[in-house]
Amino acid sequence: MAEVFQKGTLYLCATPIGNMEDITYRAVRCLREADLIAAEDTRHTRLLLAAYDIDTPLTSYHEHNKAEKGPQLIARLEAGEMIAVVSDAGMPAICDPGSDLVRLALEAGVPIVPLPGANAGLTGLIASGMDTTRFTFAGFLPKTKKHRLPVLEELKPYTGTLIFYEAPHRLLTVLKEMQAVLGDRKAVLCRELTKRYEEYRRGTLGELLEALDSQDIRGEFVVLVAGAAPQAEAEGGQSEQDYTSLVRELMAQGIDKKQAIRTVAQRSGVSRRTVYQAVLATENQ
Numbered sequence: 419m420a421e422v423f424q425k426g427t428l429y430l431c432a433t434p435i436g437n438m439e440d441i442t443y444r445a446v447r448c449l450r451e452a453d454l455i456a457a458e459d460t461r462h463t464r465l466l467l468a469a470y471d472i473d474t475p476l477t478s479y480h481e482h483n484k485a486e487k488g489p490q491l492i493a494r495l496e497a498g499e500m501i502a503v504v505s506d507a508g509m510p511a512i513c514d515p516g517s518d519l520v521r522l523a524l525e526a527g528v529p530i531v532p533l534p535g536a537n538a539g540l541t542g543l544i545a546s547g548m549d550t551t552r553f554t555f556a557g558f559l560p561k562t563k564k565h566r567l568p569v570l571e572e573l574k575p576y577t578g579t580l581i582f583y584e585a586p587h588r589l590l591t592v593l594k595e596m597q598a599v600l601g602d603r604k605a606v607l608c609r610e611l612t613k614r615y616e617e618y619r620r621g622t623l624g625e626l627l628e629a630l631d632s633q634d635i636r637g638e639f640v641v642l643v644a645g646a647a648p649q650a651e652a653e654g655g656q657s658e659q660d661y662t663s664l665v666r667e668l669m670a671q672g673i674d675k676k677q678a679i680r681t682v683a684q685r686s687g688v689s690r691r692t693v694y695q696a697v698l699a700t701e702n703q
Contacts, residue, residue, distance in 0.1 A: 423447075424500065424531075425453075425498045426496070426500070427500055427530070427531055428495055428501055428519070428528055428529070428531070429532075430502075430503050430511060430516065430530065430532040431448055431503065432445060432509045432534060432536055432537070433466055433506075433507060434466070435508045435536045435537070435538045435611055435612055436611055436612035436613035437613065438469050440535070440536045440612055441466075441535060442533065444533055445533050448502055449470070449472050449504070450474060451500070452500050453474075453475075453499040453501065454476075454502070455467075455476050455477070456477055456491055456501055456504070457476055457477070457478060458479065458505045458510075459480070459506050460476045460478050462506050463476060463506075474502075477491075479503065479515065479519065488519050492522050496526060496528065508535075509534075509536075513557045513583060538583065538608075538640050539581045542581070542608035542640035543579065545608070546579075546620075547606070548579045548606060549578060549684045549685055551578075551673065552578030553580070554573070554581065555581045556581060556582050558582070558583045558585075559582060559584070559592060566592070566595055567599060570595060570596060570599040571599055574599060576645050577645040578645045578685075579645055580643040580645065582641040582642075583639070583641075587635075589630070589641075590627065590631070590635070592641075593627050593641075597627065600646075602622045602624045603622065603623055603643055603644045604621070605620075605641065605642060605644065607619040607640075607641055607642075608639065608640040608641075609638070611638075611640060617637075647685075662696055664685075665678045665679055665693065679694050
């Protein structure tokens with residue numbers, strides 16, 4: 419049975435990050451049945467609505483008018499209207515002023531319903547080949563170097579994959595700062611995800627900088643950087659027992675043995691064979 423959308427409810431609708439077909443049936447129906455759609459950029463959202471023959475009224479809600487517009491939208495919700503919130507691309511409230519509207523709705527006791535869908539960070543992560551069992555989303559780094567460097571220093575000890583969003587005009591600058599603070603770690607650049615010229619570049623931060631140095635950089639990027647090596651390795655290498663303990667910890671979380679070995683190898687910067695042999699050796703003791 420089809421879902422009955424509720425009046426007086428704020429719906430958070432994910433929209434495509436590039437390919438127009440990357441939207442759910444549920445989101446299309448929600449946008450069609452809403453009384454109002456609050457969009458970050460109404461011009462951009464009109465293209466999406468036209469593609470799916472949706473004529474729901476639009477209003478702008480963005481970083482520069484949220485202080486004034488937010489309370490107005492809450493008042494309409496309290497009056498019984500159904501409002502859908504969208505960002506320009508992906509999940510609203512992720513690096514997006516929709517998060518402020520969610521907080522206002524919570525304070526007012528307005529029901530909130532999220533509709534899942536496309537997300538650039540996770541899309542890049544699953545195709546990256548990097549550790550997907552532990553990761554953190556850092557979004558866009560601050561605008562100035564003096565504010566970016568402390569953030570990178572804070573992230574430096576994290577052992578999971580780091581996920582960033584970055585604009586083309588400052589990509590090289592940020593990659594150089596990452597290399598200086600984090601070291602020459604493995605990284606993946608995901609460009610124009612789901613679009614015609616989707617591209618992945620893999621290598622160390624230094625290799626990627628060298629490859630991009632003479633190129634005209636265009637498009638939006640997801641930057642994935644390997645996490646820090648575990649402390650035991652940084653202090654001189656891990657023993658067979660260390661690898662085995664890490665594998666057992668993951669298996670205790672419900673991860674199968676093969677995947678646990680792969681994950682420990684990725685985090686430790688060693689081959690799967692090394693971890694496998696360590697596990698085998700301790701099991702035979």
